[in-house]
Amino acid sequence: MAEGKISENIEEYLEVLYRNGSNGEQVSTTQLSKDLGIAPGSVTQMLKKLEDLGYIGYTPYKGATLTEEGMKIAQKITRKHRILEKFLLDVLKVKEENVHEQACEMEHTLSDEAERALCTMLHHPDLCPDENVIPACDFDFGSCQECFSQKDFDQVINRKFNLLSISELTGNSEGTISFIRGNDDLLDDIAGTGIKVGQHLKYEYNENRIGNHYLVSIDENELNIPVEMANNIFIRI
Template identity: 50%
Template sequence: MTKDATISGNIEEYLEILYKLGPHKEIVSTSMISEKLKIAPASVTQMLKKLDNLGYVNYSPYKGAILTDDGLKIAKKVTRKHRLLERFLCDVLKIKSHKIHDQACEMEHSLSDDAERALCHLLEHPNKCPGDSVIPECDLKFTSCEECLKRKEDDVEEVGKRNQNLIPIIDLKDHKKGKVSFIRGDYKVIRRLLDMGITIGAIINVIKVAPLGGPVEVAVRGSKLALGHDIASNVFVEAIDDKRC
């Protein structure tokens, strides 16, 4: 398996679509990608085979493709840049809503990681784009937005990037566990979570995720809590495999 030193905008576009259609690493059919990108199925198949060879997807003929961990990292990064740009275009530049998506698509592939981080600071670490889709967490080696702000003078290269793909508590399945690794929000959010016993390194056991944006019932440090959807969407964990427990 070989990977390109640089990733083309075309590859990023495919990975972004795969993430949008299968955010939890579900298999996405060739026809779904073809319809979304308005590209012939044969061309989609050819690209999926290339992405499989690069290690970004696992492709199954006549079924479709599923993102690998490496592919998911890239897909989340591009999606994050796109949705931050949409927030910027909407809130700061006041671009008309029907023009925002296409403009963000043109800009996302050229936005550097340092510019992405600065944009997040400027926008005060938003969690959703104007269309109400969740903005993926950053991949920097921070445990909170507050920690990132304290080191805002450091370049991304100095900070480093985490190896794991994190997921918000809201995306954990019933009876699954995760270790808290990143909290999005200001000091008020961190303080509120601290009062509930939810700190970096804490093990969260999801009891039940209510449908339609309802609360998430969890167990942490021997206590049971009901977390609102917004809070559960901004606490990110490293999923724990039951086999390791």
């Protein structure tokens, strides 16, 4: 769907759904009502509308899950919000208690081109000030080096599928490594482990989180990945 045709209200709902269920978890109406500060009846009406638009799957009395299209929009607005928080706090030195509200006001109007410029200026951050993972961009690159080498934004195309970082996975998952984020040093460190785009990754949620490391299987070889890398290795589920 073309940018600019989605209301801020819809983006807010999808953002909250993503925050609570980024890996396909069902989010209850009660949770949405609490997070949005909106009466449950009004939330139910909006969920029915979002289902009609194809952004969510909705089960009465149980809750909602994001569809692929809903996930794409939710990741995009969440990414812009968290990058703006980082910019407002680290660069503009806005008071920490004001950062979230100001990012909420700005996220809906931040263009993709400006988002990309902010990401580059901030050296491809992986965490917002609240230490939540910043979702991957939806530009069709395999790494930030590829993105940086493309100077003309008009030549940048969007990725057709959604990604999750290893550290965002909340259940047993497997998929193809499709994007690796970071500055040159981090990309070199990740490459030094033998990890690269195109490999198959498998992760068992309940057993494979070990302190600040993630035990994963990549092309059937087990690797212990520190969280700093896990935040920046993205797979297509």
